[in-house]
Amino acid sequence: MSFSKTIHVNTGIPYDVIIERGILQDCGRLIKKVLPKAGRCVIVSDSNVAPLYADTVRNSLEAAGYKAYINVFPAGEENKRLTAIEGMYRAFTDAELSRSDFAVALGGGVTGDMCGFAAATYLRGIPFVQIPTTVLSQNDSSVGGKTGIDLDCGKNLVGSFHQPCLVLADADTLCTLPPRYVTDGFGEIIKHGCIQSADLFELIEEHGTDMAMIEELTARSIEIKAGVVERDEKESGERMLLNFGHTIGHAIEKCADYTGIAHGEAVGIGMLMMARAGEAAGTSCSGTADRIETVLNKCGMPTKCEFSPEKLCEAAMLDKKRRGEYMNIVLLHSIGDAFVEKIPCGDLLDFVRRGMDI
Numbered sequence: 001m002s003f004s005k006t007i008h009v010n011t012g013i014p015y016d017v018i019i020e021r022g023i024l025q026d027c028g029r030l031i032k033k034v035l036p037k038a039g040r041c042v043i044v045s046d047s048n049v050a051p052l053y054a055d056t057v058r059n060s061l062e063a064a065g066y067k068a069y070i071n072v073f074p075a076g077e078e079n080k081r082l083t084a085i086e087g088m089y090r091a092f093t094d095a096e097l098s099r100s101d102f103a104v105a106l107g108g109g110v111t112g113d114m115c116g117f118a119a120a121t122y123l124r125g126i127p128f129v130q131i132p133t134t135v136l137s138q139n140d141s142s143v144g145g146k147t148g149i150d151l152d153c154g155k156n157l158v159g160s161f162h163q164p165c166l167v168l169a170d171a172d173t174l175c176t177l178p179p180r181y182v183t184d185g186f187g188e189i190i191k192h193g194c195i196q197s198a199d200l201f202e203l204i205e206e207h208g209t210d211m212a213m214i215e216e217l218t219a220r221s222i223e224i225k226a227g228v229v230e231r232d233e234k235e236s237g238e239r240m241l242l243n244f245g246h247t248i249g250h251a252i253e254k255c256a257d258y259t260g261i262a263h264g265e266a267v268g269i270g271m272l273m274m275a276r277a278g279e280a281a282g283t284s285c286s287g288t289a290d291r292i293e294t295v296l297n298k299c300g301m302p303t304k305c306e307f308s309p310e311k312l313c314e315a316a317m318l319d320k321k322r323r324g325e326y327m328n329i330v331l332l333h334s335i336g337d338a339f340v341e342k343i344p345c346g347d348l349l350d351f352v353r354r355g356m357d358i
């Protein structure tokens with residue numbers, strides 16, 4: 001029997017995540033159940049994904065009775081900028097979207113974050129649906145309502161919390177995803193295992209990136225993320241755990257000028273460094289970092305970066321999770337058991353050095 005799972009996310013405004021192959025063709029009918037009164041929508045997609053899937057989505061939306069338009073922006077993290085958002089606002093006004101109409105984010109995490117931000121701010125907020133098409137977005141970014149864009153001085157520095165009203169994850173779309181982004185997306189799945197599920201981590205230890213397992217992994221990943229987000233929607237406590245590996249990961253991406261290393265790869269290195277630093281500080285049980293390194297290798301992900309601890313720290317100081325003289329970092333007691341520690345910013349260099357085994 002084919003896999004189908006619906007996960008309910010019980011946030012302030014609750015919504016469902018449906019994981020099922022072939023669901024793209026049926027998206028109009030499913031959206032109609034959630035947004036019966038809307039008349040118009042804009043499908044936002046990037047220049048790689050739109051030629052592959054936008055017509056299928058539009059046909060399904062029109063069959064359900066919606067007037068559907070398509071807005072395409074140039075693919076890539078380097079385009080996660082205000083200029084692309086302005087293009088989305090123009091498309092929304094051209095399509096005459098009202099507050100009861102909606103946007104559809106069709107693509108990876110970049111599309112979801114930007115379309116979500118445009119939807120959060122256009123007319124002070126319109127509904128939006130996530131149709132994620134990458135491993136990363138199906139397993140992480142499409143759920144939780146974090147939306148935003150990058151600035152020159154750092155990633156995701158402008159944004160808002162805006163939950164989608166429905167998430168439709170169709171693993172069939174992953175067959176066109178370049179292999180590098182398949183492995184990259186496993187960074188966030190491994191993260192979910194590290195912070196809250198030794199079982200999920202063990203599945204990846206056993207199966208690596210075997211795509212026969214992907215829907216099972218997605219369901220477990222989304223259950224973990226949904227639980228964390230429900231308990232702490234606006235990131236004042238537990239949700240910070242989802243940033244495991246991200247302080248250093250974002251610093252690596254910034255040092256690399258957002259080219260040459262993908263987000264999940266950078267987060268993978270960040271997780272390994274934090275696990276090593278935790279072991280050196282005596283807070284993580286020994287062997288934790290080795291397990292993460294073995295899993296990253298099994299998934300074909302990098303385990304090292306070329307930047308000095310000083311350069312990484314300088315970039316990390318701009319991280320928006322930093323609070324004045326202190327910053328929150330996420331460490332592991334063991335695989336599946338994470339905690340947040342507030343450290344003086346001056347201590348980060350020591351952590352990074354220990355994480356790099358220097």
Ligand SMILES: NC(=O)c1ccc[n+]([C@@H]2O[C@H](COP(=O)([O-])OP(=O)(O)OC[C@H]3O[C@@H](n4cnc5c(N)ncnc54)[C@H](O)[C@@H]3O)[C@@H](O)[C@H]2O)c1
Pocket residue numbers: 046047048049052075076077080107108109110111113133134135136137140141142143144145146147155156173174175176177178181184188263
């Ligand atoms: N909001 C959140 O909670 C959250 C969480 C994690 C990451 N993110 C963000 O997600 C972004 C990374 O997401 P991503 O890795 O999905 O990147 P992405 O959206 O850039 O997609 C990766 C590449 O794959 C292409 N692509 C996407 N789907 C495809 C498909 N099915 N077939 C062929 N090509 C396809 C895209 O055009 C792009 O070139 C980062 O900006 C990161 O900050 C957000």
